[in-house]
Amino acid sequence: MRYGRGGSVRAFSAVVLVAGLVFLVACGGGGTPAGIQITIALSAGATSLNPGQSTTVTASVANDSSNKGVSWSLSPSGFGTLSNQTSTSVTYTAPNPVPTAQTATITATSVASPSVMASVAIAVQTSSITIALSPVAPQTINQGATVPVTATLTNDTSNKGVTWSISPQVGSLSSPTSTSVTYDAPASVTSNTLVILTATSIASTATTATLEITLFSSGAGPNVAAVTVDAGPAPTTNASVNTPYISVTICVPGTQTCQTVDHVEVDTGSSGLRILQSVIPGLSLPALTDSSNGDTVFNCVQFLDTSYLWGSVAEAQVEIGSEVAGSSTPLQIQIVSSSNSGVPTACSNGGTINENTPQLLEANGIIGVGLEPTDCYAQSNPPGGPPVNLCDNSVQAPLPAYFECPSSGCASTDTQIAIPAADQVMNPVILFADSNGVNIQLQPVPSTAATVSGSLTFGINTQTNNALGTATVFPLSGDSFTTEFSGQTLTDSFIDSGSNALFFPSTITVCPPSNSSFYCPAGLTAESAINGGSSIPVAFSVDNADNLFNNNPNDAAFGTLAGPQGTANTCTAQGTGSCSFDWGLPFFYSKKVFTAIDGATVNNVGTGPFWAY
DSSP states (O other), rough: OOOTTTTTOOOOOOOOOOOEEEEEOOOOOOSSTTTTOEEEEEEOOEEEEEEOOOEEEEEESSSOOTTTOOEEEEEESSSSSSOOOSSSEEEEOOOOSSSSEEEEEEEEEESSSSTEEEEEEEEEEOOOEEEEEOOOEOOOOOTTTEEEEEEEESTTTOOOEEEEEESSOOOOOOOOSSSSSEOOOOOSEEEEEEEEEEEESSSOTEEEEEEEEESSSOOOOOTTTEEEEEOOOOOOHHSSSSSSEEEEEEEEETTSOOOEEEEEHHHHOOOEEEEEEOOOOTTTOOOOOOOOOEEEEEEEETTTTEEEEEEEEEEEEEEETTTTESSSOHHHEEEOOOOSOOOHHHHTTOOOOOOOOHHSSSSSSSEEESSSSSSOOOOESSTSSSSOOOTTTOOOOOTTEEEEEETTOOTTOOOOOOGGGGGOOOOGGGGGSSEEEEEEEOOOOOOSEEEEEEEEOOSSSSSSGGGTTTTTEEEEEEEEBEEOOOOOEEEEEOOOOSSSSSOOOOOOOOOOOOGGTOOOOOOOOEEEEETOOOEEEEEEEEHHHHHHHOOOOOEEEETOEEEEEEOOOOOSHHHHHHHOEEEGGGGGTTEEEEOOBBBBEETTEEOEEEOOO
């Protein structure tokens, strides 16, 4: 993603356990002076626990001249455990699972005077029934194919299992049991069709789990994700334009604790997965920390309009179809913080907007499947030497991308650090079974459309459904190529599904200030360009953006949307906007566009990086 180009291109819940205090006092003798009674007062760190949680109970014993303290007991016996017992304290751990909510009573008995006792009651909540489906990640299948699905339930003490349903009623379910079913796709579908399969607990009908299944007429498979261009996750407040989305399943590594997040933007112009913290409130992923001091590593992404993304780096397992990253080798992703505080000035760069909501980002996250295995920020190589960019080996100061923060949080004066490649936010594709690149294929959009369907296929020349075929391969220089357009040689051109229009230097009329990120010619204007020294022109058209938006308020796909970048006929040095042609999403409509990752081997072609279409 070339961040910020093109106008509309762009908590966790804490359970607070309040200390409960129970005082039960009894009288007795047993060695204390006449007329002075031993008393026991108990306090508990928490008087209500969830299954598996612990609390410490403390006894204050008065008038115990022998200082023998108390002994401890639990009722009902075996309902949890007592540990770390001393003469004045004990730790109670609730059982897990808990079929029925119950109360544990912790009793302290004076050792010096056994008739003196005090008790505290701890309420233990019932275990919630949970359902884990397998497969867990969204599936794509061809017409007439089937998907067997199983459900694993926890805390279903009655063993009642689940019931199954689908919505919409496309296809059918066969061989249903309380823990399994098979989804049967219809023999024919005319376009990509999403079906939601739902498992509902019989014992607790409020507990459900769902699986997305997208039906293709052809080309589906375990290495394929369904792509949709639509109005985005918050269409009523800020509808997106020309943004491709997929669903991504994120899991705590090594567990079945997962969440599927929809409307994650597919971006061939960046590398790495970035997810809004607000859309995964129940998913606690292990943070990446500095082994020497325990500080948490944070990541910053800056947009050209001075907005930014800020959040911690965490390890995750990512599943898309049958492709899995992070199950054995750690996969770092960015969790975009819901908070706007504690952001270093070096990250915010004068900006005031952290695009940390679906409304601001126009997505629930970004999955960068671009040319590089990581997000390329500079590290010292060799250690102690000058920072070197991991993409092009240029020597440079570390970009404001990574920071270390103590548990108290970052300060505005904190500065960026260099970080090893192994700790950077990673392109998840490099850890997939089909790991050398991707291709995106979308339906044609001659003018506008409400939605567009397509596919993101992992791997290049690794399976029959990701073969290059007759696609033309465009070698790259520094992740860019040359575009010849309107007498200009634009040496820093690139293909980017994360840009919502074609952006290039031209004398075409720019729209008024309300839409100044786009062109507004008097009418539909035919243009063409030639990429990478080939002799094949790329024909495209530019329409008036004001008219497109005003006349098609319910559409999300615009095949003729374009905007200004740099100044026409002023390209003098690579790396400037005036030397770039940004082939954004309109370029992808009706094409199959391949992106090969730097250093990855592609059979019968060589190594990446390259583009092909």
